[in-house]
Amino acid sequence: NLRGANLGGANLHGADLYGANLRGANLGGANLDGADLYGARHIVSAGPVGLERRIIYGVHHDSGTMIQAGCSWATADETIAKIEDRYADGNGREKYRESYLAAVRWVVSALAVSP
Numbered sequence: 503n504l505r506g507a508n509l510g511g512a513n514l515h516g517a518d519l520y521g522a523n524l525r526g527a528n529l530g531g532a533n534l535d536g537a538d539l540y541g542a543r544h545i546v547s548a549g550p551v552g553l554e555r556r557i558i559y560g561v562h563h564d565s566g567t568m569i570q571a572g573c574s575w576a577t578a579d580e581t582i583a584k585i586e587d588r589y590a591d592g593n594g595r596e597k598y599r600e601s602y603l604a605a606v607r608w609v610v611s612a613l614a615v616s617p
Contacts, residue, residue, distance in 0.1 A: 505544075510575070526563050530575025534559060546612045548605040552589075552598040560609035567610050571602070578610045 504519075506526040516536040525544035534547075534557070549557040559570040560578075569581040576584065582603060589599035 524561055527561055528575070529559060529561055529568070529570050531573055532570070534570075544613070544616065546609050546616070548608050551601045551605045553595060556602075558602070558605040558609055560606075560613050562613045562616065567613050569606055569609065571606070578606060581606050 504527050505523045507524075508528045509532045510528045510530040511532065513533045514537045515533050516538075517534075518538045520538050521543070522545075523543045527545075529545075544562040545559060547557050547559050549555070551558060554572065556572050561568050561570075567578045569576060569578055571581055571585075574581060574584060585599060585602045585606065589595045589602065
């Protein structure tokens with residue numbers, strides 16, 4: 503049970519998190535590359551998406567959904583604002599904006615219905 507654990511900056515590359523309860527866990531800066539999240543509770547992922555082919559992770563917290571996208575660990579609203587800014591029209595990256603936004607919105611909706 504990792505509920506409420508601070509895993510910020512942890513290297514979880516290849517970790518077996520099968521069945522782990524990650525509700526409230528801080529994953530800011532954590533490396534989840536290759537981690538087995540099968541059956542883990544209160545975490546979902548989407549991707550790869552966008553220019554960098556990122557996996558977007560969402561973790562359910564009591565205060566709302568937290569999103570890890572690359573090195574960013576923020577609320578869903580903060581993440582959406584960062585995406586809107588980074589992939590704004592005219593900077594050459596706008597074609598990736600909708601895929602990132604769709605992934606974040608899907609993560610939020612998937613967590614909203616998870617038990």
